[in-house]
Amino acid sequence: MKLILKETIETLGIIGTQVDVANGYARNYLLPQGKAVLDTPQNHRILGQQKKKFDLQIAKEKKIAEDMAEQLKDVSCRITARVIDEDNLYGSITSRDIAKALGDQDIQVEKRMILLAEPIKQIGSYKVPIRVYADVEPEITVEIVPEK
Secondary structure, three states: OEEEEOOOEOOOEOOOOEEEOOHHHHHHHHHHHOOEEEOOHHHHHHHHHOHHHHHHHHHHHHHHHHHHHHHHOOOEEEEEEOEOOOOEEEEEEOHHHHHHHHHHOOOOOOHHHEOOOOOEEEOEEEEEEEOOEOOEOOEEEEEEEEOO
16 A cells, blocks of 8 residues: 655655555554555645655754764673673673663663664674664674673
8 A cells, every 4th residue: 555654654764755555554553543644646735735844854853863873973882791601602692782781871772773683692892783763873882791
């Protein structure tokens, strides 16, 4: 089903864009919640008139994201973990652990924002990107040290 987004949805797109989603997702979530409207010529005209408002909202969201990225780019966190051998961890470090370590430093980041390809299983220093906005992904340094 073709829809036009009335607000930015991270997994779909930014406000004012045309998206193609499953019928059930559109009927059961997006349309009843008012997050999108059907892609019709009339709705195109209405949203075209509101384009300036959308552009201001996109610019505002992007500015907030860039400010947050500026704060995050020099951040590093240290996580202590149990080790089996010299380098291998007993278990692994996931995005949840990184979010908790950042939360301990008063930096609030949701675990879904942390772009960890796979869990960390060895001690060392890693660069981990954090998606703050669609194309704004600063990297933080995560240092895994053995527990003593």
